Amino acid sequence: MTQTRHVFFISDGTGITAETLGNSLLAHFPNTRFRHHRMPFIDSVDKAQDCAYKITDAACESGVRPIVFNTLVDPDAAGAIREADALVLDLFEKFIGPLETELGQPSTHTVGRFHGIAESQDYKRRIEAINFTLAHDDGVSNTDLEEADVILVGVSRSGKTPTSLYLAMQFGIKAANYPLIPEDFERNKLPGELNRYRHKLFGLTISPDRLSQIRQERRPNSRYASIENCLAEIEAAQRMMKRESIKWLDSTTKSIEEISTIILQEVRLEPSSY
Amino acid sequence: MTQTRHVFFISDGTGITAETLGNSLLAHFPNTRFRHHRMPFIDSVDKAQDCAYKITDAACESGVRPIVFNTLVDPDAAGAIREADALVLDLFEKFIGPLETELGQPSTHTVGRFHGIAESQDYKRRIEAINFTLAHDDGVSNTDLEEADVILVGVSRSGKTPTSLYLAMQFGIKAANYPLIPEDFERNKLPGELNRYRHKLFGLTISPDRLSQIRQERRPNSRYASIENCLAEIEAAQRMMKRESIKWLDSTTKSIEEISTIILQEVRLEPSSY
Numbered sequence: 096m097t098q099t100r101h102v103f104f105i106s107d108g109t110g111i112t113a114e115t116l117g118n119s120l121l122a123h124f125p126n127t128r129f130r131h132h133r134m135p136f137i138d139s140v141d142k143a144q145d146c147a148y149k150i151t152d153a154a155c156e157s158g159v160r161p162i163v164f165n166t167l168v169d170p171d172a173a174g175a176i177r178e179a180d181a182l183v184l185d186l187f188e189k190f191i192g193p194l195e196t197e198l199g200q201p202s203t204h205t206v207g208r209f210h211g212i213a214e215s216q217d218y219k220r221r222i223e224a225i226n227f228t229l230a231h232d233d234g235v236s237n238t239d240l241e242e243a244d245v246i247l248v249g250v251s252r253s254g255k256t257p258t259s260l261y262l263a264m265q266f267g268i269k270a271a272n273y274p275l276i277p278e279d280f281e282r283n284k285l286p287g288e289l290n291r292y293r294h295k296l297f298g299l300t301i302s303p304d305r306l307s308q309i310r311q312e313r314r315p316n317s318r319y320a321s322i323e324n325c326l327a328e329i330e331a332a333q334r335m336m337k338r339e340s341i342k343w344l345d346s347t348t349k350s351i352e353e354i355s356t357i358i359l360q361e362v363r364l365e366p367s368s369y
Numbered sequence: 370m371t372q373t374r375h376v377f378f379i380s381d382g383t384g385i386t387a388e389t390l391g392n393s394l395l396a397h398f399p400n401t402r403f404r405h406h407r408m409p410f411i412d413s414v415d416k417a418q419d420c421a422y423k424i425t426d427a428a429c430e431s432g433v434r435p436i437v438f439n440t441l442v443d444p445d446a447a448g449a450i451r452e453a454d455a456l457v458l459d460l461f462e463k464f465i466g467p468l469e470t471e472l473g474q475p476s477t478h479t480v481g482r483f484h485g486i487a488e489s490q491d492y493k494r495r496i497e498a499i500n501f502t503l504a505h506d507d508g509v510s511n512t513d514l515e516e517a518d519v520i521l522v523g524v525s526r527s528g529k530t531p532t533s534l535y536l537a538m539q540f541g542i543k544a545a546n547y548p549l550i551p552e553d554f555e556r557n558k559l560p561g562e563l564n565r566y567r568h569k570l571f572g573l574t575i576s577p578d579r580l581s582q583i584r585q586e587r588r589p590n591s592r593y594a595s596i597e598n599c600l601a602e603i604e605a606a607q608r609m610m611k612r613e614s615i616k617w618l619d620s621t622t623k624s625i626e627e628i629s630t631i632i633l634q635e636v637r638l639e640p641s642s643y
Contacts, residue, residue, distance in 0.1 A: 100472070109630040112393045119386045120464050123476035125441075136631045144454050164601070166393075182471045190458050197436065197456040199372070202397035213624040224532050224626075229506075257499050257538075264531075264538060265385070308579065322537075349488040356383040356409045 099128045099221060101153040101161035105170060105328060107147055110135040117164040124159035129162075143172035154166075168204050172271040218268065224263035224270070231271035232256055235289050245362055246292055247272040248285075248336070249299035250328045252309045254346040254354060258299065266359065280331035285339060297358055298336040298343030303329055305347045307309060373402045375435035377429040379420055379450060381442060384409040384514070387460060392450055393437040413428060417446035424453035442478050447625075491541065498537035498544070506530055511562050519636055521546040522536035522559075523573035524602045525593075526583045528628060530622040532573065535625040554605035559613060571632055572610040573618030577603055579621045601609065 102121065104113040110133045121129055133154075134146050153161045161181040167173040177183050191202050219285055229241065230236055233256065240246065245262070247255045251274050257268035281287045289296060303326040310320035318324055336343050342361050346354055376395065378387040384407050395403055405428075410422050417527050427435045435455040443445040464562055504510055505517065507530065514520065519536070521529045525548050533544035538549050553560045563570060577600040584594035592598055610617050616635050620628055 109626045111626055111630070113387050113593065115386050115392050119440075120461065120468060123469065123478065124463060124474065125477060126471055126474060127472055135634070142433075160471065162468070168397075182467060184464050186390065187394065189463050191397060193458065194394060194398065194436070194458060197434065198398055198401055200398065200400060203399060213622050213627070216487070218624055220530055225534065229530065232503075256503065257496055260534060261497065261538065264535065314443065336619065348487050350492055352383045352385055353487070356385070356407075359407070360409070 098159055099157065100129050100159060101132065101150075101157055102129045102154075103132045103134055103146070103150055103161055103181070105134045105137055105143075105163060105295045106166045107138045107172070108135065111168070113164045113166045115290060121162075137167060137172065140169070140171045140175055143167060143169075143175035147175050147179040150176075150181050156179040157208065170204075204266055220267040221264060224267045225260070227269040228263040228271070231269075233261065234273040234287060238287060240292055242269055243271040243292070244269045245357075245358060246270070246289065246295045246301055247297055247299055248275055248289070248324075248332075248341065249343075249346075250275050250332050251303070251304070252259045252306060252313070253299040253301045254351070255299055257305075257344075257351045258354045258358070260357050262358065265355065268359075275328075275332045275335065277328065277331075280328070280335065283335075285335070293341070295362075296339075296341045297362055298332070298341045299346045299354070300329060300333055300336075300343055301345065302347040372433055373431065373539045374433060374526070375402050375406060375424075375431055376403045377406045377420070377427075377435055377437045377455070379408045379411055379425055379437060380440045381412045381446070382409065384438075384440070385421055387438045387440045390460060392456075396438075411441060411444075411446065412588075414443070414445045414449055417441060417449040421449050421453040421459075424450075424455050425608070433499075491550075492501075494541040495503075495538060498541045499534070501543040502533045502537040505543075506533065508547040508561060514562060514566055516543055517545040517566070517569055518543045519561065519571055519572060519632060520569045521571055521632075522549055522563070522598075522606075522615065523575075523617075523620075524549050524579060524580070524606050526587070527573040527575045528625070529573055531625045532588065532628045532632070535629050539626075539629065547573040549602075549609065551602065551605075554602070554609065557609075559609070567613065567615070569636075570613075570615045571636055572606070572615045573620045574603060574607055574610075574617055575619065576621040 104110045104117055106113050109286055114133060137143055137146055150163060163181045163183040165176050165183055165185045166187055167176060168235065195202055242275050245257055245268060247270060249255050255272035259272045262268040262270040273286055273289060303322055306325040307320055307322045313321050328331060340369060378384045380387050386403050388407060411417055411420055422438060424435050426620050437450060437455045437457045438460055439457055439459050441449060441450060469476055478586040519542060521533055521544060529546035534547045534570055536544040547560055547563060577596055580599040581594055581596045588594050618631055
């Protein structure tokens, strides 16, 4: 391990964009320890100068130059940041120029991209999708299922709920989810009214070992969590999904980001921002 | 309005990073209509070549060069993309070099940053936080409240639930939330066991007009949604928060990203990735 490097994410909005890209870049340097500082809402030159002082202080204190991911749009504010004793990576500056040339028009240089986002149609759709998804979690309601963009099915604890919420929150997708339970396998029928919405169904499966482990954390030493029961439920669920021609994926080693991206591809859902 | 420009987001993972930054750059060109194409899981040179053909097809079809946000790490695959007839903006190439120089070490050039993320501690913490937040939505449970990182309070429909879920999903913060209801104002006491967790409380308030509008959508023409009732509830809630020295913010015109970022600053919560 080398020294700790201070990393600053500077934005006139929330800084979440800067941090997302910054983290994915820093992940390529696993041998360095980074200490993160988020500096959101830097919407004036004065605030930018304060940031620059903090960055220079961190440089003095740690003895190495901090790394700065800068997304300030205002040229004077961005200039103040570049005065700091640091490696300043300017996310907008690098790309706005080429985009202006390519598109043959100046950029708006709007400060505070996130301000006003709460009034946008996309944002409203995301919030509506979150409310819909919460109201249709775990098969609690058959109401308005025709409004669902996708309905996830799978045995209990196969990842349906967090995936549904991610689809809603990130992409504005109305995602309902239904558990497949032993009673469904005995009746040999899809639960509730799902038959009517077969074209919207997407299945999640999971390895029996992993499922048993997750269920043990919830209900230790239960029949529900036993490896035999998990194996039987998963086999029955996969048989049912095959018979009903439901597409599915194995969630065992996948993040909710990966699962959601695959679902978007497979069911050709268009995220709200498209 | 000018012509539609095709925009491609190319990644060996989910492409969500590329898309987040790309969208925030394109937002500075509101007069151009963009048509988005997400190309995730491009983890071989063959797949990259296929992408390049699709990009060139889109160029021919539309008569203007597409814009490509490329995050491919593999040099051969990234090279294949650059062969396409397009403006290729290379998010990693621009920044990995300066970082290597600054840190004095080569980057790992790991393909598929998102693979294996599901096994990481950060990821597990996020999923745990989502489960905690769902189990502690709308005051449904007092159990394990000592585990909460923050407890949001506010009148019904002031934005507590989507904000709690965003805090959990994006930052791995265990966020419970409690409604403040007329009974609490009559008793003149915080609900449930919140008194014990006063240091974790954070309040959301909202303008009476906006609140009435949101509630009308749920229960049209109800007393619950009437402007008089909304005004009275909000005044009572703000009085209670002042008396109990609970910090709060007005959610009326703010997105869940903005609200969450402010809460992180105010209560000095450290996101799990820090």
